[in-house]
Amino acid sequence: MPDTYGFDTLQIHAGARPDPATGARQTPIYQTTAYVFRDADHAAALFNLQEVGYIYSRLTNPTVAVLQERIATLEGGVGAVCCSSGHAAQIMALFPLMSPGKNVVVSTRLYGGTVTQMTQTIKRFGWSARFVDFDDLDAIRGAVDDDTRAIFCESIANPGGYITDLDAVGDLARDVGLPLIVDNTSATPYLCNPIKHGATLVVHSTTKFLTGNGTVTGGAVVDSGQFDWSASGKFPSLSEPEPAYHGLKFNETFGPLAFTFHGIAIGLRDLGMTMNPQAAHYTLMGIETLSLRMERHVANAMKIARWLEQDDRVDYVTYAGLDSSPYSARVPAICPKGAGSLFTFAVKGGYDACIRLIDALDLFSHVANLGDTRSLIIHSASTTHRQLDENQQRAAGADPEVVRLSIGIEDADDLIADLDQALTKATAAPA
Ligand SMILES: *Cc1c(COP(=O)(O)O)cnc(C)c1O
Numbered sequence: 299m300p301d302t303y304g305f306d307t308l309q310i311h312a313g314a315r316p317d318p319a320t321g322a323r324q325t326p327i328y329q330t331t332a333y334v335f336r337d338a339d340h341a342a343a344l345f346n347l348q349e350v351g352y353i354y355s356r357l358t359n360p361t362v363a364v365l366q367e368r369i370a371t372l373e374g375g376v377g378a379v380c381c382s383s384g385h386a387a388q389i390m391a392l393f394p395l396m397s398p399g400k401n402v403v404v405s406t407r408l409y410g411g412t413v414t415q416m417t418q419t420i421k422r423f424g425w426s427a428r429f430v431d432f433d434d435l436d437a438i439r440g441a442v443d444d445d446t447r448a449i450f451c452e453s454i455a456n457p458g459g460y461i462t463d464l465d466a467v468g469d470l471a472r473d474v475g476l477p478l479i480v481d482n483t484s485a486t487p488y489l490c491n492p493i494k495h496g497a498t499l500v501v502h503s504t505t506k507f508l509t510g511n512g513t514v515t516g517g518a519v520v521d522s523g524q525f526d527w528s529a530s531g532k533f534p535s536l537s538e539p540e541p542a543y544h545g546l547k548f549n550e551t552f553g554p555l556a557f558t559f560h561g562i563a564i565g566l567r568d569l570g571m572t573m574n575p576q577a578a579h580y581t582l583m584g585i586e587t588l589s590l591r592m593e594r595h596v597a598n599a600m601k602i603a604r605w606l607e608q609d610d611r612v613d614y615v616t617y618a619g620l621d622s623s624p625y626s627a628r629v630p631a632i633c634p635k636g637a638g639s640l641f642t643f644a645v646k647g648g649y650d651a652c653i654r655l656i657d658a659l660d661l662f663s664h665v666a667n668l669g670d671t672r673s674l675i676i677h678s679a680s681t682t683h684r685q686l687d688e689n690q691q692r693a694a695g696a697d698p699e700v701v702r703l704s705i706g707i708e709d710a711d712d713l714i715a716d717l718d719q720a721l722t723k724a725t726a727a728p729a
Contacts, residue, residue: 305372305488310586313367327579328360347543347551347563357566361575365582369508369518372487372585373500376523377558379565380516380578384483384503385415386571387517391479391501393569394535394560395447398424402448402479403441405432405462406693407455410683412481413694416450431693432462435470447532448477453492454484454633456668457678457702458695459616459641461628468496477525483507483669484640488592489633498525499557506669510584510591514577519561523554536560591671594707596636601710602703606643606717611725616695617641640668642678642700647725652677652701655724661708661716668704673713678702 303311314325333352335341343349352358362380370378381387392402404416404427416427430437432451442449449471451462464480471478477498482490486507492500502508504516527536527549536556539545543563548556566572596619603617618625618637629637645651655675656664662675666682676682678696691697705713 306589308371309588312371313364325361325364325579325582327575329575331355347546347559355575356570356572357562359575362573362578365578366518368582368585369502370520373520374491374493375500375520376554378518378520379558379561380504380518380573381571382517382573383515384501384505384517385411387501387503387519388412388415390561390565390569390571391499391519392425392448393565394557395477395533396423396425400445400447401426401428402450403428403430403438403446405451405455406430407432407458407460407695408452409456409481410678410686410694410696413690414685432467435466438467438470439474442474442476446476448479450479452481452484453490454618454638454640455695456484456640457642459618459623459625459637460695461618461625461632461637463628464492464495464497464632472496475530484638485633486588486592488589489635489638493522495632498522504581507592508585508588509581510588510669510671512667512670512672514580516573516577516581521557527556591707595639595705598707598710598713599639599641599705602705602713602717603641605714609721611646611721613644613646615641615643639705640702642695642702644700645721645724648699651724652699655701655720658720658723659716661712670704671707673706673708674704676702
């Protein structure tokens, strides 16, 4: 696909071509587990990674391959590996870099499930995460030591409307010789391209805006192809002989595609966090309209955030699209087309008023999800961020007195009317 094509063209065409067998214009759902080898030599060459092709759908599938190429193209990467969920993608991103005793330096402002994954679950692998405030570059630098193997943050951090200064963090990562992994779920490649700001890897929960309609879970790891895995000796999985492939060295053999090939040939093969072709199909359908949806998501979020901010029943609104946000100055550089559609606001009356508000809404759905065509609301502190203590909740932007909105693409006026009636009920003096 010529890289002169614009985003709207690439979101429809990148990775896809008419089906060679039938001419089918839409990407078929290759609902198959295995693929017939031409002969015994062909099978052996595939298993030796001497030839690229289809063996078994835990590793590769033609429908999933189209999605991988499309997401890689939209992010400006050289390759991508799709996974069964966003959390799977995060493990798949760290897996080739880490080993027991190694650590990753991560932002305090992360999706709640990611905080739990990083504080608790990765310990079982002998890995650890060091949480720091990513506005404090000296703190990031101070947390990096000889055992650090990656730096991890979100572009637009859910739930608090925080925007990471990716240029500064990207420069720092380059300076200390470590890969920067950016979770770009909330922004999507339409609003932000972390690779342009220095990210080595981009991870996604495709469950959210990329699919866009709340139907399937999925994830992706995109590789920029720009990191030299051999330079420091810190990434032996990618630079040293791999015993499971007769001593093949991924970096030497696959060059800029080393990380992607490792993700398939080792990661998916042995961890098995594979995306299924049905899920890939739904996500491909979603991505075709990504730019149109994101424009409406952003326009609606802006209108609703402004309306809430001037309302007396609301204490504050955290949307980075508002001039009142301390992060609004980062919008032009990091996400020039808008600050996404997730933000929190504090209802006067605190925790109890938040709960009353959620129960009084008609059009907004109370769900633990985001990035749907439908508008969604949740009280993060008692749900997605429930496993965190109050300090961690506040650091992540999930303060107990705020609710998190994921603004959909309905009529903004209908959403405002719904919030208006619910705020009245939530803040009415008790009878
Ligand atoms: C949802 C989400 C995840 C986890 O993705 P799943 O698909 O639910 O596993 C990770 N990061 C962010 C920012 C998310 O919104």
